[in-house]
Amino acid sequence: MALIEFLSVPSVTLVAISIFVLVRHILYPAFFSPLAKIPNAHPLAAITPAWITWIRFTNVENKTVYEAHKRHGPVVRLGPSELSVNCVDHGIKTIYGKGFEKTNFYSFFANYGILNMFSSLQSHPHSTKKKRISNVYSKSHLLGSADVQAIVSQIIHERILPLIANKAATNTPIDVFILYQAAALDLTSAYFFGLPVGTNFIQNDDARNKWLQQYHKSHPFDAIFWLQHIPGLTLFLAKLGIHVLPKDRIWFNDEFDAWCLNLCARAENLLAEVDSGTDERQPGNFPVVYEQLKRITKKEKMSEEPSIHLKESAARQKGREVGDLLDVPRSPQQLEIASELLDQLVATHGTLPITLLYVSWELSRNPEMQRRLRAELKSLPIPLEYGSAEKSIPDARTLDDLPLLHAVIMETLRLHPAIPGGQPRVTPQGSVTQVGDYAGIPPGTLVNSYAWSLHRNPDVFPDPEGWHPERWLESEESATYQGSDKKERWFWAFSSGSRMCVGSNFAMQVMKFTLAALYTNFFSTIVDDEGIEQMDGYIAGPKGDKLVLAFKPAPQETE
Numbered sequence: 001m002a003l004i005e006f007l008s009v010p011s012v013t014l015v016a017i018s019i020f021v022l023v024r025h026i027l028y029p030a031f032f033s034p035l036a037k038i039p040n041a042h043p044l045a046a047i048t049p050a051w052i053t054w055i056r057f058t059n060v061e062n063k064t065v066y067e068a069h070k071r072h073g074p075v076v077r078l079g080p081s082e083l084s085v086n087c088v089d090h091g092i093k094t095i096y097g098k099g100f101e102k103t104n105f106y107s108f109f110a111n112y113g114i115l116n117m118f119s120s121l122q123s124h125p126h127s128t129k130k131k132r133i134s135n136v137y138s139k140s141h142l143l144g145s146a147d148v149q150a151i152v153s154q155i156i157h158e159r160i161l162p163l164i165a166n167k168a169a170t171n172t173p174i175d176v177f178i179l180y181q182a183a184a185l186d187l188t189s190a191y192f193f194g195l196p197v198g199t200n201f202i203q204n205d206d207a208r209n210k211w212l213q214q215y216h217k218s219h220p221f222d223a224i225f226w227l228q229h230i231p232g233l234t235l236f237l238a239k240l241g242i243h244v245l246p247k248d249r250i251w252f253n254d255e256f257d258a259w260c261l262n263l264c265a266r267a268e269n270l271l272a273e274v275d276s277g278t279d280e281r282q283p284g285n286f287p288v289v290y291e292q293l294k295r296i297t298k299k300e301k302m303s304e305e306p307s308i309h310l311k312e313s314a315a316r317q318k319g320r321e322v323g324d325l326l327d328v329p330r331s332p333q334q335l336e337i338a339s340e341l342l343d344q345l346v347a348t349h350g351t352l353p354i355t356l357l358y359v360s361w362e363l364s365r366n367p368e369m370q371r372r373l374r375a376e377l378k379s380l381p382i383p384l385e386y387g388s389a390e391k392s393i394p395d396a397r398t399l400d401d402l403p404l405l406h407a408v409i410m411e412t413l414r415l416h417p418a419i420p421g422g423q424p425r426v427t428p429q430g431s432v433t434q435v436g437d438y439a440g441i442p443p444g445t446l447v448n449s450y451a452w453s454l455h456r457n458p459d460v461f462p463d464p465e466g467w468h469p470e471r472w473l474e475s476e477e478s479a480t481y482q483g484s485d486k487k488e489r490w491f492w493a494f495s496s497g498s499r500m501c502v503g504s505n506f507a508m509q510v511m512k513f514t515l516a517a518l519y520t521n522f523f524s525t526i527v528d529d530e531g532i533e534q535m536d537g538y539i540a541g542p543k544g545d546k547l548v549l550a551f552k553p554a555p556q557e558t559e
């Protein structure tokens with residue numbers, strides 16, 4: 001009788017469910033899944049994504065994953081269906097070289113309800129978007145571009161150098177993070193929209209501070225975890241009225257979004273003036289990237305409706321169309337262009353200033369390296385000298401060929417990559433994948449590589465925590481830090497494959513000019529570097545959000 005009671009329907013169901021849960025969610029992933037043979041970054045990683053989610057929530061992901069690789073080798077398991085891969089062969093060459101698709105992690109970067117190059121998850125729409133603008137970002141185009149040369153010349157001679165000269169003359173320290181953020185946006189927006197339309201944040205503190213306020217509202221640091229790592233849950237909770245983030249951020253930020261639409265509208269006017277002959281097409285005064293996007297997208301058949309995305313549905317809820325931002329109706333083509341350009345402005349702001357900041361920090365700690373760099377810069381046929389009557393700047397190709405300047409930037413990007421975090425991809429449907437020594441990885445597995453870990457492999461980069469530009473030089477002095485000859489292949493600050501940074505050549509070029517301007521003419525020392533340690537996250541600037549330096553005129557020694 002007792003046994004019959006015990007075997008009642010509810011208890012049998014309960015036992016069956018428990019067995020199912022035990023087998024499906026504990027025994028299978030821990031012992032029988034094809035991923036079971038891969039070392040776990042943490043014992044819980046085999047059975048639940050909760051562990052890695054917590055690691056992300058507490059902002060210790062890059063360092064934790066790096067430690068796991070040090071303990072367990074090039075492939076570690078981060079969750080029941082998630083891996084981190086820290087090798088080139090059967091690693092980044094497979095995942096990124098073969099173009100595995102992106103995950104929802106990237107949807108955060110859509111603008112106006114429209115996916116752009118960065119936020120497109122699938123290969124096909126991505127390659128259409130990338131083809132539109134690849135040529136204006138190719139190295140050969142940029143190095144020979146009269147527009148870039150004119151932009152760089154004007155911004156350096158009229159904005160950056162007078163500002164630093166004034167700080168040097170008055171003995172006033174400067175927070176270079178703010179300067180580099182302003183310079184990055186001024187240079188990039190001038191290339192996108194032309195100098196007359198681009199920002200002038202270096203000289204206009206009020207405009208820059210207002211923009212920064214809107215930017216932080218639109219991209220708050222804590223939104224990254226919620227919207228990149230658990231977007232589904234975040235939106236589900238929002239629908240239930242539980243807002244883990246400010247409502248505005250989940251849906252959209254009118255002012256920030258309107259800013260880029262406004263720049264596009266002004267670039268359109270500039271183009272019209274050039275087209276009508278009212279204005280000559282002067283180098284630097286032409287909206288190069290905007291015009292390219294406009295010309296190419298004109299030929300494309302574009303849906304009348306912006307793609308359905310979270311911002312759009314919210315805009316409709318508020319009783320207005322996405323295209324009505326700024327009270328001017330926007331066509332799908334205009335929104336498509338603005339989505340792309342806003343994303344690229346945000347990409348620039350998020351990366352380039354961090355790199356410049358760490359170059360300046362390392363140089364300020366290494367006066368001898370600063371002296372050597374200055375000697376190299378002064379050896380240029382046309383050095384970038386402040387106050388020269390003709391405001392000349394070096395030829396971009398000659399500057400690009402300087403070995404030490406290149407080495408200083410490469411080493412900084414290695415040690416302090418602006419995007420050190422995991423770049424998630426998903427293994428393709430229809431076949432199994434090999435990563436590292438592990439074959440048979442099933443379709444749909446999340447795979448990540450981290451510049452933070454790749455750049456700290458001591459076999460490739462001896463003394464990985466040290467800043468040694470010499471390792472990028474081909475000379476005897478580099479022998480100590482050379483490691484293997486694999487360092488170019490392991491250098492991953494701009495990612496690799498079809499989703500590699502489209503702006504890498506532009507970034508390198510404008511960083512070289514900016515550093516050449518500063519270090520030909522000035523000598524920098526640290527005034528306040530509290531909080532210089534890099535944050536731990538997908539994008540990672542200094543924890544203190546600042547670096548205060550003092551600049552003095554460069555010594556006149558014959559170097």
Ligand code: HEM
Nearest residue numbers: 118344347348351352419423493494495499501502503507
């Ligand atoms: C030092 C400066 C920069 C660094 C370190 C950097 C780094 C990166 C990295 C690592 C990625 C791949 C990210 C991922 O897939 O998760 C990426 C992609 C991208 N970057 Fe950059 N970036 C820099 C500057 C720029 C600039 C100046 C622009 C535009 C003007 C730009 C535009 C983009 C775009 C559009 C993508 C997406 C490419 C695609 O999916 O095809 N970046 N960048």
